[in-house]
Amino acid sequence: MKFLKFLLLILLVIVIGLAIYIAVQPNSFEVTREKTIDAPASVVYDNLIDYKKWPNWSPWLEKEPDMTLSFPDQTAGVGGSYSWEGKDGKGKMTTVSTEPNASISQKIQFDDYEPSDINWTLEPTEDGKTKVSWSMSSDKIPFMFKGFAAFMGGFDKMIGPDFDRGLELLDSVAVADTKKYSIEVQGVTTHGGGFYLYNTTSAKITDMEPKMSEMMGALHIYARSNNITMAGAPFTNYLNWDEANGTTTFSCCYLTTDRVITTNNDILTGQLEPFKAVKTVLNGNYEHLKEAWDKAMAYIPANGLEFAENGPMLEVYPTDPSQEPNPANWVTEIYIAVK
Secondary structure (H helix, E strand, C coil): HHHHHHHHHHHHHHHHHHHHHHHHCCCCEEEEEEECCCCHHHHHHHHHHHHHHHHHHHHHHCEEECCCCCCCCCCCCCCCEEEEEEEEEEEEEEEEEECCEEEEEEEEEEEECEEEEEEEEEEEECCEEEEEEEEEEEECCHHHHHHHHHHHHHHHHHHHHHHHHHHHHHHHHHHHHHHHCCCEEEEEEEECCEEEEEEEEEEEEHHHHEEEEEHHHHHHHHHHHHHCEECCCCCCEEEEEEEECCCEEEEEEEEECCCCCCCCCCCCEECCCEEEEEEEEEECCHHHHHHHHHHHHHHHCCCCCEEEEEEEEEEECCCCCCCCHHHHHCEEEEEEEEC
């Protein structure tokens, strides 16, 4: 009997000691993880701002794929939310403030306990990537959570690995988003033609991209300096393409509202007459242009059409990459003249 009383006393001392130990633990915590993601900030933000996209990269769903998720009518932007229920309990997350493509603040609540703060910051880097910071903090930790954290080695060890894994998955999803593309041969149409400014060069195919960028820049500067109004998207007119020798001759062009008398020997005025063409649209990175051209060229004989001799072969750029950082959203239109 004395031994039992002694044992109970020991247990009571241990319980009291544990309670005191837990009680003196900090009442606040903050866990932060960072990763540089190889995608523009707008793409990362798009995957964060709508909770319906969270299952694509959630580290918790990866560990518990049978978790039940509930989505209300509003899941994106301020006031958007979602809730879950799994083997470790239930919870809810709500977005409380945002700065598009820069930051998101959220509240996360487990069961009926005080909510904690979730904060995201997105910082673009000079090379087009995004430094992402993901943090969770609270200054009102429930006693039970303090105890659990104390025996698990702290909140950083509890939460940090999930944040690390989540950022890895987010990186994969965001990068995949930038690589999406589609090619559609839309068939025969009529290109309206028009007046245009242009400059022309011959170059190796491997040197074409930087040369084209330089020439388009010169056209833009000339038009702006001379208050010339553009009448449509810039385009390239391919005059010759010599695959065997790896060379090409092309003109970079800006449509104008009427004929312009130029004062620069390198920039001239031309006119495209309306012409019958096969139109193909690429949605995605310019690296897929060869595939788009191949499909467009194959479509013509396959559908009983004939190429127009010396007819225009245009590559039109409705999207300005400097204004649209996600290559998946770039649009290119190809027009090949046919008889």
